[in-house]
Amino acid sequence: xxxxxxxxxxxxxxxxxxxxxxxxxxxxxxxxxxxxxxxxxxxxxxxxxxxxxxxxxxxxxxxxxxxxxxxxxxxxxxxxxxxxxxxxxxxxxxxxxxxxxxxxxxxxxxxxxxxxxxxxxxxxxxxxxxxxxxxxxxxxxxxxxxxxxxxxxxxxxxxxxxxxxxxxxxxxxxxxxxxxxxxxxxxxxxxxxxxxxxxxxxxxxxxxxxxxxxxxxxxxxxxxxxxxxxxxxxxxxxxxxxxxxxxxxxxxxxxxxxxxxxxxxxxxxxxxxxxxxxxxxxxxxxxxxxxxxxxxxxxxxxxxxxxxxxxxxxxxxxxxxxxxxxxxxxxxxxxxxxxxxxxxxxxxxxxxxxxxxxxxxxxxxxxxxxxxxxxxxxxxxxxxxxxxxxxxxxxxxxxxxxxxxxxxxxxxxxxxxxxxxxxxxxxxxxxxxxxxxxxxxxxxxxxxxxxxxxxxxxxxxxxxxxxxxxxxxxxxxxxxxxxxxxxxxxxxxxxxxxxxxxxxxxxxxxxxxxxxxxxxxxxxxxxxxxxxxxxxxxxxxxxxxxxxxxxxxxxxxxxxxxxxxxxxxxxxxxxxxxxxxxxxxxxxxxxxxxxxxxxxxxxxxxxxxxxxxxxxxxxxxxxxxxxxxxxxxxxxxxxxxxxxxxxxxxxxxxxxxxxxxxxxxxxxxxxxxxxxxxxxxxxxxxxxxxxxxxxxxxxxxxxxxxxxxxxxxxxxxxxxxxxxxxxxxxxxxxxxxxxxxxxxxxxxxxxxxxxxxxxxxxxxxxxx
Ligand code: GLN
Ligand code: ZN
Numbered sequence: 210x211x212x213x214x215x216x217x218x219x220x221x222x223x224x225x226x227x228x229x230x231x232x233x234x235x236x237x238x239x240x241x242x243x244x245x246x247x248x249x250x251x252x253x254x255x256x257x258x259x260x261x262x263x264x265x266x267x268x269x270x271x272x273x274x275x276x277x278x279x280x281x282x283x284x285x286x287x288x289x290x291x292x293x294x295x296x297x298x299x300x301x302x303x304x305x306x307x308x309x310x311x312x313x314x315x316x317x318x319x320x321x322x323x324x325x326x327x328x329x330x331x332x333x334x335x336x337x338x339x340x341x342x343x344x345x346x347x348x349x350x351x352x353x354x355x356x357x358x359x360x361x362x363x364x365x366x367x368x369x370x371x372x373x374x375x376x377x378x379x380x381x382x383x384x385x386x387x388x389x390x391x392x393x394x395x396x397x398x399x400x401x402x403x404x405x406x407x408x409x410x411x412x413x414x415x416x417x418x419x420x421x422x423x424x425x426x427x428x429x430x431x432x433x434x435x436x437x438x439x440x441x442x443x444x445x446x447x448x449x450x451x452x453x454x455x456x457x458x459x460x461x462x463x464x465x466x467x468x469x470x471x472x473x474x475x476x477x478x479x480x481x482x483x484x485x486x487x488x489x490x491x492x493x494x495x496x497x498x499x500x501x502x503x504x505x506x507x508x509x510x511x512x513x514x515x516x517x518x519x520x521x522x523x524x525x526x527x528x529x530x531x532x533x534x535x536x537x538x539x540x541x542x543x544x545x546x547x548x549x550x551x552x553x554x555x556x557x558x559x560x561x562x563x564x565x566x567x568x569x570x571x572x573x574x575x576x577x578x579x580x581x582x583x584x585x586x587x588x589x590x591x592x593x594x595x596x597x598x599x600x601x602x603x604x605x606x607x608x609x610x611x612x613x614x615x616x617x618x619x620x621x622x623x624x625x626x627x628x629x630x631x632x633x634x635x636x637x638x639x640x641x642x643x644x645x646x647x648x649x650x651x652x653x654x655x656x657x658x659x660x661x662x663x664x665x666x667x668x669x670x671x672x673x674x675x676x677x678x679x680x681x682x683x684x685x686x687x688x689x690x691x692x693x694x695x696x697x698x699x700x701x702x703x704x705x706x707x708x709x710x711x712x713x714x715x716x717x718x719x720x721x722x723x724x725x726x727x728x729x730x731x732x733x734x735x736x737x738x739x740x741x742x743x744x745x746x747x748x749x750x751x752x753x754x755x756x757x758x759x760x761x762x763x764x765x766x767x768x769x770x771x772x773x774x775x776x777x778x779x780x781x782x783x784x785x786x787x788x789x790x791x792x793x794x795x796x797x798x799x800x801x802x803x804x805x806x807x808x809x810x811x812x813x814x815x816x817x818x819x820x821x822x823x824x825x826x827x828x829x830x831x832x833x834x835x836x837x838x839x840x841x842x843x844x845x846x847x848x849x850x851x852x853x854x855x856x857x858x859x860x861x862x863x864x865x866x867x868x869x870x871x872x873x874x875x876x877x878x879x880x881x882x883x884x885x886x887x888x889x890x891x892x893x894x895x896x897x898x899x900x901x902x903x904x905x906x907x908x909x910x911x912x913x914x915x916x917x918x919x920x921x922x923x924x925x926x927x928x929x930x931x932x933x934x935x936x937x938x939x940x941x942x943x944x945x946x947x948x949x950x951x952x953x954x955x956x957x958x959x960x961x962x963x964x965x966x967x968x969x970x971x972x973x974x975x976x977x
Contacts, residue, residue, distance in 0.1 A: 216525075216535055218269045218578035219504060221369060221419070221456060221478065222276030222542025223260045224567050226729060226737060228549065232256055233735040236279060236310075246306050253279060257355065261364050263568060268575025273419070274355045275368045276542060279306075280313045280734045283334035283379060284322070286371040287312070290402050291346030294322065294338050294383060313734055323381070324733055328423055328459050329830055330511060330545050331740070331782065333733035337379065340386035345398055347405035353413045360414055368410050372420035372455065373399050373444075374437045379424060396436050400443050407444065411451045419454045419478070420444075423541075425469070426460035426485070427830050438468045445473030454478060458506060458541035460830045461487045470495045476502030480540040481524055482509040483787070484834065489524065497531030506540030508565075508573050513546055513728075513742060513784045515565045516573045518580070518588075518595045525581050537578040543567035547728035547739075555726055559605060560744050562598045566728070607721065607745035608788065614746065617796050625847040627879060629855040631905055634881060637856035641815055642768060646975060647929070647943050647968045648699040650908070652862050652884055653772045653818065654948035655689045655704035656957055665709060682707045683760060690764045696958070697965045700816055701769045703761035705950065711774045711820065712782045716741035718753045719801055722783070742784045743794055749801040752808045759812050770860065771809035771817035773802055776845040781823030792841035802849035810857050818860035819850055821878070822947075825863070825871050835870070843877035850880065858882060864910075864947040868894055872901050884908035886946040888920075892931040899935035907936050910946030911967065912960045917952070919959040925967035938975055943968040 226232045235252040238244030244252075261272045278285050287293065288309065293301050296319045301308030313335055315321035322335040352368050359366035371379075373396065380392035403420075410418050425437055444453060455469055456478035462469065466488070469477055477498055479488045485506075492498070505528050507521040521537075528535045550564040565573060580588040602608055627634065660681070668678040689704035708714040716722040723744045729737040754771065762769045776798040786794050802819065809817050829838050850859045861880040868875065868885075875883065875898075887894045887909030895909040911928040912920050920928075925943075932941055943964055949957050 216537060216578045216581040217271055218571075218575040219271040219367065219536055219538050220264060220269060220273060220543055220571060220574065221421070221458070221510070221538060222273055222282075222544050223264065223571075224544055224546070224548045224731070225256065225260075225277055226548075226731065227256045227259070228552070228727075230729060230737065232279075233737060236735050240310065249279075249306075253277070254358065257358060258362060261359055261362060261366075264571050265364060267568065267571035268579070269571050270575075270578070271365045271367050271417075271536075272359055273369045274359045274366045275352045275370060276544070277355060279309065281333075281335050283327075283337065283371060283376070284309070284313055285351060286376055287322075287335070287337050289348050289352060289370065289406060290376070290399060291348055292337055292339060292343055296320070326826060328427075329827065330459075331730070331732055331738070332545060334379070336381050337376065337392070338383035339377070339380045339392040339395055340383040340390060341394075343383070343395060343398070345395075345402040347402045347409070349406045349409035352406060353409055356410060356413055356415055366415070367417045367419055367454070368415050369419040369421060369456075370403075370406065372422040372440075373403050374433075374440050375422045375424035378433070393433065393436055396440060400440060403444060404447050404450070407447065407450045407453075411449060415451045417454055417476070418451045419456050421456045421458075422465075422469075423456075423458050425465035426457050426462055426480075428463075428832050429465060434464055434468050437465060438472065441469065441472035441474050452476065452502075454502065454504060456504070458485070458510070460485050461491060463491070463831070466491050467495050470498055470501075474501070476504060476534075478504035478506060478538065480506040482506060482540040484829065484831075485540065489527065492528075492531055498533070500533050502534040502536065503528060503532035504536045504538045506538050507577065508537075508539040508570050509787065510539030510541035510543055510570065511545040512787055513550070513564050513566060514787050515563055515569070515595065515598055516577075517599060518573065518577060518592055519585075521577050522580050522585055522592075525577060529581070535581065537574045537581065539570050539574060543570055544731060546570065547725065547730055549727070552727040553725055556723060557607075559601065560607065560723060563602045563744070564742075602788065605745070608786075610721070610746035610748060613721075613748050613797055613800075616800055617793065620796060620800070620848060625844050625851055627847075627851050627853070627855075631879070631881070634855045634858075635905075637854075638815075638858045638881060641856040642700075642858065644699050646938050646972050647941055649943045649965055649968050650698060650700035650770070650884075651693075651702055651945055651961070652948045653702050653705050653770070653820070654708070654950035655702070655706070656952050656954050657706070657950040658685075658954070661685060661706050682757075686757070686761050687764060690761055690769070692958075694765060694767065696961050697969075698961070699767065701761070701765060701767050702772060703757055703769060705772060705948070707757060712779055713739075713741055715753060715774055715779060716783065718749070718751075719747050719798075720750055721745035721747040721797075738782075740783050743780065743786050743798075747794070747797040747801050749804050753805055755805070755808045755812050758809055758814055762813060768815045771806070771814040773805060773817070773819045773849075775819045775821040775824075775861065776802060776849055777827060777842045778821050778823040781827045790841075791838075792845070795841055795845035796848060799845040799848035803852050806850060807852050810853050815856070816858045816860060817850070817853070818862060819846065819880075820862045821846060822862065822864045824874065825865055825867070828870060839871065839874040839877070843874050846878050846880075860884065862947075868897055872897065876901070876903060880905065882906040882908060882942060884910065884942065884944050886910050887932070888913040888928065888946050892928055892935070895932045895935040906940045906942060907932075908942030908944040909936075910944060912945040912964055914945050914947050914949055914952055917956050919956050920963050922963040922966040922970070925963045926970055929967050929971050933971070938971075
């Protein structure tokens with residue numbers, strides 16, 4: 210290999226919202242008509258300028274452009290390739306900005322694009338809709354303008370676009386197009402459009418353009434890999450083009466690595482963190498990237514912990530032998546982490562030392578690049594400080610609680626198994642609960658009204674004290690219980706008024722779990738969440754839900770469900786520890802929940818629901834890694850729930866419709882009752898469960914709570930009949946698809962009436 214050029218620091222993308230969520234405020238203001246389009250665009254330009262400045266000041270030599278978005282970068286790509294769905298074309302032509310948001314959010318007349326998760330992150334993108342009639346047309350306006358802004362500000366900049374293969378693999382057949390249409394068949398039509406985009410960026414002065422191909426880290430068929438090879442052969446062969454950097458992240462490139470290594474492109478970005486660490490040996494195995502630039506993702510771009518700088522330097526040292534140029538970067542866009550850890554003034558300073566958000570990660574990659582250029586001695590002081598921070602984490606009583614560790618180590622197989630087989634439990638539960646056929650229930654939450662939100666805000670602001678807050682919540686629980694009795698529901702809930710969020714509520718009460726104040730991360734569009742941080746060993750200093758259960762149960766003779774969030778979901782919607790296997794963290798959370806379950810049972814709860822809506826979304830990207838994940842995931846659920854008596858009924862809940870990949874896992878949970886989302890798929894999941902021989906009780910949802918639409922009793926009845934065709938009446942429950950916290954009371958009352966009426970009608974028929 211020839212002489213190495215100088216290692217630079219770069220990032221793939223940066224948080225968009227600004228330090229005070231300025232972008233959210235400006236966009237929502239624009240939607241309400243309170244902010245003009247010009248003002249919104251000016252705010253956006255300010256944010257981009259400030260982001261580049263932050264990056265440059267942190268020591269990042271090449272900044273990304275085009276990673277910024279007013280809503281979503283996949284939607285931006287849809288605009289850039291001209292794949293505007295026909296139903297949105299007039300609006301986009303009339304007013305590109307308003308039309309852009311119409312695609313994202315829909316209008317009274319037209320439906321938005323569908324939204325789905327960006328790989329295994331908690332970011333959601335808008336799904337491109339394509340068909341055999343799709344005509345692409347290049348629109349480089351945004352990419353060129355944003356690149357021009359950075360250039361004018363004096364930055365060395367690299368435009369970033371979603372790559373053509375990933376774009377097509379993320380797309381779905383447009384409405385009206387056959388379901389088996391494969392968007393990837395449009396590749397030959399799309400490549401000339403990318404060629405034009407690249408030429409435009411080249412003309413604007415871009416030396417490099419980054420094409421993101423994260424879809425290539427998933428299991429791909431030979432045909433898909435061939436498509437990738439063809440795409441980069443063709444783009445690489447263009448004469449009027451910038452240098453091409455193809456970026457991958459979130460996992461190993463696997464079989465796609467030799468394909469891209471051989472392609473006539475100029476550089477490759479690889480993730481070397483977490484499940485992607487195998488890229489290192491894979492890269493050596495293909496003989497490295499002679500003549501190419503390697504952008505090495507050695508700093509975890511999707512978690513909040515400081516980097517092990519010495520280990521990263523060692524990795525980078527190895528990589529120097531494998532490519533022409535090695536640049537240093539986070540593993541993926543920093544979009545997935547909060548902006549600035551130094552804003553967290555309330556965090557225990559001991560833990561604060563261990564945190565690195567986007568700003569800190571930018572500084573880490575800059576430091577590593579310097580270490581690579583000038584030698585480790587040039588950053589000796591920083592390395593020493595980093596070593597001390599890491600040591601303080603490894604030896605802290607926060608991360609090493611001997612009691613928690615001893616208990617986790619002592620868990621036996623028997624702890625993760627109910628003592629009695631299901632048939633025996635079912636009989637004991639039937640005797641204890643005395644429920645009618647087709648029992649009715651809800652999933653947990655009732656509408657989170659303005660009054661409830663105001664009460665919580667009042668408490669946070671100190672306008673009311675805990676006692677006054679509690680009183681307001683008690684009033685709500687009283688109303689919710691009285692309402693459910695009147696409505697004729699069989700198994701009641703307390704309504705979860707006291708829960709801000711189903712994960713955060715528990716995180717706030719568990720030792721070792723941390724809430725942030727400003728740790729906002731984009732979930733979709735202008736929706737930002739603040740995931741709590743699993744920082745240390747997890748223990749439960751006191752019961753978390755028992756008082757509320759007791760209060761609610763004291764108001765009624767009908768069973769009230771104890772209501773908890775399961776270990777897998779707690780992990781999925783938090784930042785997890787990176788200093789121990791996920792399975793270990795899950796087990797600690799499970800043991801804390803196990804104690805809560807025991808306390809609920811002791812307080813009299815005959816039914817305890819442990820929600821696991823995230824079980825499927827944390828599924829590893831590569832099939833080979835899935836069974837190990839499902840093993841610890843289901844085991845942690847069972848550790849949480851198996852300590853109960855035979856006559857205590859364990860429920861679980863999930864809300865999505867595609868169960869294929871996790872069907873066996875659902876059975877492995879060994880819950881007595883599972884409620885599921887089923888309305889939109891017309892009870893399809895009931896049939897799937899039946900086919901798989903699922904032996905226990907099932908509540909496939911008969912009311913789509915994602916829409917304000919009220920189902921009629923006839924609709925609910927039709928769905929129930931469909932459910933009954935798959936699941937025998939003795940094992941069928943009647944419930945909505947999910948919790949009701951986002952619904953209003955009017956539609957809730959009407960919908961529950963329909964649901965109860967349908968159940969009663971069917972019961973009467975069955976009795977005949
Ligand atoms: N028990 C929770 C609720 O009803 C479940 C929410 C969920 O599945 N996402 O709100
Ligand atoms: Zn749900």
